[in-house]
Amino acid sequence: MPHLAFDIDFCAQLSKLQGGVKQGVFDAWEKFEHLTLDQLFKDQGLKLETLKRARDPHIRTIRIDQGTRGVVLAPDSGDTYVLLRVMPHDKAIAWAIKQKASINTVTRAVEIRDIAMLDELTPAYEQIAPAPDERLFAKVSDGDMAALGIDETTLRQARVLTDAEQLEVFAPYFPQDQREVLEYLAAGFSVEDVWRDVVSVAMSTVTAGDPPVDTQDFATAIQRTRARIALVSASDELRDILDKPFAAWRVFLHPSQHKVAYRPSYSGPAQVTGGPGTGKTVVALHRVRHLLGHLRDGDRVLLTTYTNALVTALRAELDALVTRVCGWLGSGIAPGEIGVSARFNKTCDRAVDRLRAAGVPAARLRGNAPADPDTVQIGTMHAFKGLEFRCVAVIGVSEGALPFPKAVTAAEVDRLQHDADLLAERCLLFVACTRARDGLYVSWSGDPSEFLVETGAVDRQALPDRG
Structure with missing residues (x-):
């Protein structure tokens, strides 16, 4: 019998889906559990449809409710389909026709990429790129890239990139495993480090006796992609996931x-950090x-767990951001003259969501796309290079974020590189703060960054005693 599995990107949408849409997802899952493939294709309520102009025939759509469709990976082999996204009808079609599914030849996992957007971006960045030996991944050979799971398509696209800021523009459209490899390489990790810390752990389902990877065998690849695809076997489990979005993340x-x-x-106490x-x-x-x-x-x-305290601290920081931005707006400053910057993409996304929830128009900076003068602009510190705003809020300047431990070489490994890495992290904060022309606001949750303490921006004596 066929099955409907769930991609992690669908689960990320759950908190925003209306009850009727969630019920539609549940009804679709039940049809997959009780009908044959032939019956599914004939079912007029589900409307499992192929798409005209699709870049990949494996990407199709199903009906969720009257105005909503789900985008699914529909492999030629096997009987497990994967729900990738749920969106309003027209947006679902527009997104689906641009996607392409593939199988990573190293990790053997399913990958989804926005091939249409990548094909559009690549020639534009190729035209402005410097000589090949001055580009972002010039020191990484094609052979090493292939060994890390970078396929020929992604390799061609990655080779046009000049710096980490450009990688951020491409990153949302790259396949997830390959994107993670490129981000680690761009952060200065060696090929050996990336293999050990990223690729090898993603290969936990691969054994020495496995046959060569079949890049058309999606049925096997879906079973191997347990870090991003959830196979739900019982209706009660699905109800729990749909009704309590945190439950969705427990399956990944x-x-x-x-x-x-x-x-x-374990032989004794174990510490897990991150x-x-x-x-x-x-x-x-x-x-x-x-x-x-x-x-x-x-x-x-x-x-x-101390999770509630951390969540409360982050929520308080974002609430304070809303207050500050609303204050600037109330003083007559236009939304487009306000910038919000953070070290990480996730922090930026949370800021966008919180501002929008408060009724403040906000959007992420996207490459060279013109900024909306009626929208507060939010982006990473890398993305803020070369920009200027009347007022800037720099958020998340916390211990563990600046400096970011993974971006700093250990002093015992290479003292000079350690110092250079710390300088680069300081420069990120400096760049973000100097984007403000009239007003600057800096915040953190938990303990502040050591950079703020060192400069005297935060009173060391006022910090709580952690000892």
């Missing part, structure tokens, strides 16, 4: 997370699940 584990959560045992949003709480929940399956009668598991 990156291979590196799975390795930590389901390790048979920045905000890296899934530490999710790993802890899975670890509890693993332990519960091996308890003796009378044993119990205690789970404690």
Whole structure:
């Protein structure tokens, strides 16, 4: 019987979907569970349709409700389809025809890319690119790129990029595994580091005895893509996911997370570290699940977390941002004259969502696209280079974000490179702050960045004692 699985990008939409749309998703899933493939294609309520002008025949749409369609990966082999996105009818069609599915020849996972947008961006950036030896990935050979899972299409596109700022423009459209590899390389990690920390952990489902990868065998690839595709087997489980969006994230584990959560045992206490949003709480929940399956009668598991405090601190920071921006707007400053900058894309996205929820028009900076004068502009510190605003809010200037540990070489490894990396991190903050012409606002949640303490912007004596 056929099945409908769920991509992680669909789960990211859950909190914004109306109840009727969620019910439509549930009804579609039930049809996949109870009908044959032939019946699915004939079902007039589902309307599993191929698309005219689609870049990939494997990308199709299904009906969710009267005005909403779901975009699905419909492989030629196997009986598992994957729901990628749910969108209003016209937007779903427009998005679907630009996507292309493929299978990574190294990780063997399913990948989705916006091939139409990448094909549009590449020649434009090629025209303004410097000589090849001055470009972003000039020091990484084609062979090393291939070994890290970068296919010929992505390689051609990546070779036109000059700096990390340009990579940020392309990043949302690259396949996820390949994007992560390129971002690590652009941050200065070696090929060996990227293989160890990114590629090898994504290959946890690959064994030495596996046959050569079949780039058309989506049925097998879907089963291997457990970090991004969830296979739901029971209606109660799906109801829980649809009704409680956090439950959706519990079904996804990156291979590196799975390795930590389901390790048979540890010889003593174990510490799992990672920045905000890296899934530490999710790993802890899975670890509890693993332990519960091996308890003796009378044993119990205690789970404690400080997540609520961190969430409260971040929420307070974003609320303060709204207050500050509204104050600037109230003083007569136009939305387009206000910029909001952060170290990470996720922080920028949260700022956009919070401002919009407060009724403030806000949008992400997108490459060379002209800015809307009626919209507050939000972007990363890299994206703010060369721009100027009357007022700028620099948010998330917290310990662990600036300097970002992964961007700084350990002093014991290379002292000179360590110092250079720290300088680069300071320059990022300097660039963001100097984009303001009249007003500057800087905020953090938790402990402030050491850069703020060093400059005297924050009173060291006023900080709480952590010892």
